[in-house]
Amino acid sequence: MAMTGAWTGMILIAAIYGLAAGNAAAVGAAAAEGAAAAVTLGARMLGAVMFWSGVMEVMARAGFTAALSKRLRPLLYRLFPSSRTDPALAEALSLNVSANLLGLGNAATPAGVTAAVRLRHHGTGDRASDELCRLAVMNTASIQLLPTTVAALRSSLGAADAFDILPAVWVTSLISVTAGLLAERGFSRLT
């Protein structure tokens, strides 16, 4: 629903502002131009996205996810105290975080949803617990080690080294998720 408003708003603003500024013809031409650019962009990205999705799937089947999720347990026990007494919750949480780290969205979401449902049982009715908010905030802040879709986009547009943004992405992700967790803790008493 949010996108209905966003899209309609963008188009309306473009039309009205374009008319007022005398750019109406350019606005009309830009629609077809943008649609063509979308297909070009999609076609150029497709190959790299498919290739890296394949490599990530091999990574998952080779047990990288399982190995990573075992290492993450101690950290997750601290962030989510109720997982100490709930092994199924601990399992779902660590799978969610490790799949997110490896960029396996199709594995991360079901595990995260399982964890959210279990956290609800530990909480109080339809009011979110701190831990459930924490889980949601962690998932809204991307913590992907290899942002392959963005790398595919960069290489399709002719970047010299599509992955050279990695150090910046890692530091930024770390800052972003830390800020989210601190904000969660800080705001928790206000709501």
Added chain:
Amino acid sequence: MRTLTALLPALLPGIVGLAAAARGVDVFAALTDGARRGLELMGRILPSLAVLLPAVYMLRASGALEAFTALCTPLLEHLGIPVETVPLMLLRPLSGSAALAAGGELMAAFGPDSAVGRTAAVMLGSTETTFYVLSVYFGAAGVKKIRHAAAAALCADAAGFLAAAWCVRLLR
């Protein structure tokens, strides 16, 4: 660091493939299954890209985008964020494909290796579609009162945008 990231796309598939083969995984079947998921992902993204990119282009052609970014310039310049990334930052929490459209447009216009293009890439790579994720998690748990989750998640986004601009300048 630079050489490492240049070697990664060359070495990683081989290392992963070897490790998987050593554990008896059918590597080729895994590759094609994963590639099929990539195809499905792009199949889901492309229709929204095809309607959202025209909207971004129209906004730019009308001159409204320029006028709006001019309004934001004093604040963003103070924070060190490239003003061109305004549409990307506004769309990022709402829709992944819209953000990809806005970011792709910036990278095409300014070049993927320009400061603006790199900032857009880091913003895309280190944030998520906040409102979509919130609706999935709280919807699945059947929780209506999400309390401070949205505010905290938006703090994470804001910190991410700021950090993206700074990291691109410092880490290159």
